[in-house]
Amino acid sequence: VAATVGIDLGGTKVQAVLVDGDDLVADVRTSTPAGGPEAVVEAIAALLADLGSGAKGVPIGVGAPGVIDPRTGVLHRAPNLPGFDAGVALGPMVAEATGAERVVVANDANVAVVAEHVMGAGRGAADVLGVWVGTGVGGGFVLDGRLRVGPSGLTGEIGHVVVVDGGRRCACGLDGHLEAYAGRAGMEKEARRRYADGEATLLVELAGEGRMKSGIFAKALEAGDRVAEELLEEAVQALGVALSTAATLIDLQRIVVGGGVAEKLGVPYVARIGEATRRRLLVPETGPEVLPAELGDLAGALGAALLVR
């Protein structure tokens, strides 16, 4: 296997890795520039130089937070990337700026599943659903050993499946989606609503006007905060509904749970999700193992490097 480069293009940072065989040769990162596609491509070219001479001209995989049209390769729906409002032909731009002969762009949640499948908690399973619980909730499927992208590039958008019909409003505008219950932003919104309704909670006391980070949820839970525990229980059961449905539809044997919230809340959180999943299954004994992701925030860049092989 020849060397490849993987780029994880996020809303706040750009992570690059050089992978050769099973070895992570180098990894570098930088802040995501605010200047739009041209500035982002320049930053990627600079990271490539930082990865060293071994990265010169090798194939590049890019994971990006949006939908990649499978026919055109154009990146759409990337609201977290400043200046990417219109569709961006990111692949050709990166190829031109770096001299790479081959550049593949894929959804960031999807490439992270590839990494967990090849070298993380999905090893050895033919089929893997990866679920990333952070500010929102994303996901991706490896089926029969290969990443499924789907005809619209939307496979794995598990944050936007209905878990409570007519329930909490999701950031996407529809009601009752998983992300509204299990995503950090959805939980923050509900915590602030309850606080405004007169319920005391450490969550708002600790966060103040600032962002209610995953670490604040961890602290409030540790202190026995009732609102935090109730929000967590709702999140876990919502994940149980969505994951049990995925497992039943696809006959899945492995689910990997990662992302910022999962990392902060750790193994007990993932174990609760596994229990909430199994208790809704027709045949729990053939149901999936639900395991914590192993690759942390390098998963995206590693998966992009593996995908382009």
Add this chain to the structure above:
Amino acid sequence: VAATVGIDLGGTKVQAVLVDGDDLVADVRTSTPAGGPEAVVEAIAALLADLGSGAKGVPIGVGAPGVIDPRTGVLHRAPNLPGFDAGVALGPMVAEATGAERVVVANDANVAVVAEHVMGAGRGAADVLGVWVGTGVGGGFVLDGRLRVGPSGLTGEIGHVVVVDGGRRCACGLDGHLEAYAGRAGMEKEARRRYADGEATLLVELAGEGRMKSGIFAKALEAGDRVAEELLEEAVQALGVALSTAATLIDLQRIVVGGGVAEKLGVPYVARIGEATRRRLLVPETGPEVLPAELGDLAGALGAALLVR
């Protein structure tokens, strides 16, 4: 393509077809004998003789209402087949009784999707979810042009996904599954519960002590029966939850809805399900077409014949 035989082994009848290329050469059926596996295999051998000399020695596909262990081929969980309580090695039994060199046994809901994919409403789509709404609710997936069975043979058990968490008790014993809302038996149970609670409904008046067949639902709906309309609306929305989730997870472009209830209630019913599906999708414009099945009750036997090719 050489000729093949397809058998649809149901709880009340056994349907056999002989298929050659795209042609249905012959089709015969008989009542399902009550004498257990040996009697069923004898009935299959007799049907094979009735199909004519062209059916002699050709490969046989069998669709059966249970779970087929993908490693052993043994049929389990077939409560609708009298005498099949233990696992039954149906394939080898049929091969021995008929002299066929190749016999493949698969789940009946799964093989029906194969038929709709090859020669019915799923034509031309790479991925097809088939949903069969009858007494219960079954289903199956063709993904990338091939039937997905899954490591436990359970792929497509859409009747047993949660649509209302903590909701109506399903025949399987768990709460809130689709089958409890959209299956004929679940709807009958709810109609009788409401009638016993004092609500007048044609459903019970027409059915009396007998089975509340799909035709009775059709008649009550035509007469504007309020309970029938409310049960139907709950069924349609429950199907919308489950189908939108499947479409979102897999990025599906085609869903085929069939089964006894769908056939009785017809095109308007399937159109309502399509609408209930699309309104829950993050990106409705790339969402699936939801179409009525085209092959009626021959789908199972045809699919079994196509699968064994």
